[in-house]
Amino acid sequence: xxxxxxxxxxxxxFIVLADQILKTWVRTHMVLGEEIKLLGNRGFLHYTxxxxxxxxxxxxxxxxxxxxTLFRILAVSxxxxxxxxxxxxxxHRGLILTIALIFAGALGNIIDSAFYGxxxxxxxxxxxxxxxxxxxxxLTGVFPSWVPVWGGEEYIFFRPVFNxxxxxxxxxxxxxxxxxxxxxxxxxxxxxxxxxxxxxE
Numbered sequence: 001x002x003x004x005x006x007x008x009x010x011x012x013x014f015i016v017l018a019d020q021i022l023k024t025w026v027r028t029h030m031v032l033g034e035e036i037k038l039l040g041n042r043g044f045l046h047y048t049x050x051x052x053x054x055x056x057x058x059x060x061x062x063x064x065x066x067x068x069t070l071f072r073i074l075a076v077s078x079x080x081x082x083x084x085x086x087x088x089x090x091x092h093r094g095l096i097l098t099i100a101l102i103f104a105g106a107l108g109n110i111i112d113s114a115f116y117g118x119x120x121x122x123x124x125x126x127x128x129x130x131x132x133x134x135x136x137x138x139l140t141g142v143f144p145s146w147v148p149v150w151g152g153e154e155y156i157f158f159r160p161v162f163n164x165x166x167x168x169x170x171x172x173x174x175x176x177x178x179x180x181x182x183x184x185x186x187x188x189x190x191x192x193x194x195x196x197x198x199x200x201e
Contacts, residue, residue, distance in 0.1 A: 005087055008100035015104035019164035020111060023131040027120070039136070046135035048161050062127060069113040069126040076106040094175070095183040101172035108165030132161040 026047050030036070036045040051065050083099050112130040117123025139157040143150045162170075176183065 005084070008083060008087065008096050011097065012100045012104035012107070015101065015164065015168050016108045016111070019104075019108035019168075022133065022164060023112065026133045027131055035135070042136060042138055044135045044137075045133050046161050048132050049129035050132060051129055065113075066126050069110070072106060072110045072113060076103065076110055079103045079106060092183045092185075094179055098172040098175040098179075098183075101168045101175075105165040105167070105169035105172065108163070108168070130163070132163045132166070134163065134167070135161045 026045065030045070030047040032047055032049065034047050038044055079099065080103060083096065083103055086096050086099060109130050113128050114126055116128030116131070118125055118128070120128075123129070136158050137156045139155075141155055143153050143155055145151045
C-alpha cells in the first residue's frame, strides 16, 4: 500500500492504540469514581463510564444503546470509506489528517461499546460502556443571583469527562470548521488567453 494510504491510517492506529492502552490502565488500576490529580485542582484522571456518546451524552435503555452502537459502526465504516476516497482523489492533506482523527476517535469508542461488556463480563456484545478519564474543571464559581434560571447555582467549566477518542473527534471537527475554506477550496480553471502557454495549437 502506498505511503499516502498508510500515513493517515498509521496516525489513526496510533490514536486508537493510545486510547485503548489508557482506558485499559484506568479500568485495571482505578476504581469507578476515583480521581488522580494531574494539574492540582484543575486537572484530574477521573474514572467514569458512560453508555452513550462523547462527553457522557446518552440514548436511554438497552435499545437506545444498541441503536447507538450500530449507528457508530455504520458511521465509522462510512468515515473509513470517505478517508480512502479523499486520499485517492488527492484532497488537501490537512483534511485527510482531520478525517483520520475523527475516524480514530469513532473507532476507539466503538471498541468500548461493542466489546468491553464481553471482555469485562458485565454485558452482552454491543452493550459495553465507554471509559472516560480526563476531567479539567478549569473555572468554578457561582452564578450571580440576577442571572436567569441559573442564578445562585454553582458552575464548572469544563465539566465533561472525556477520553483520547473524544479529544481526537473534537480536534478533527474544530480543524475542519477553522480551515474549511482552505480544505474545500475549488480549483478555478484558467480561461485560455491568446498569449497563454496552455492554449492548444
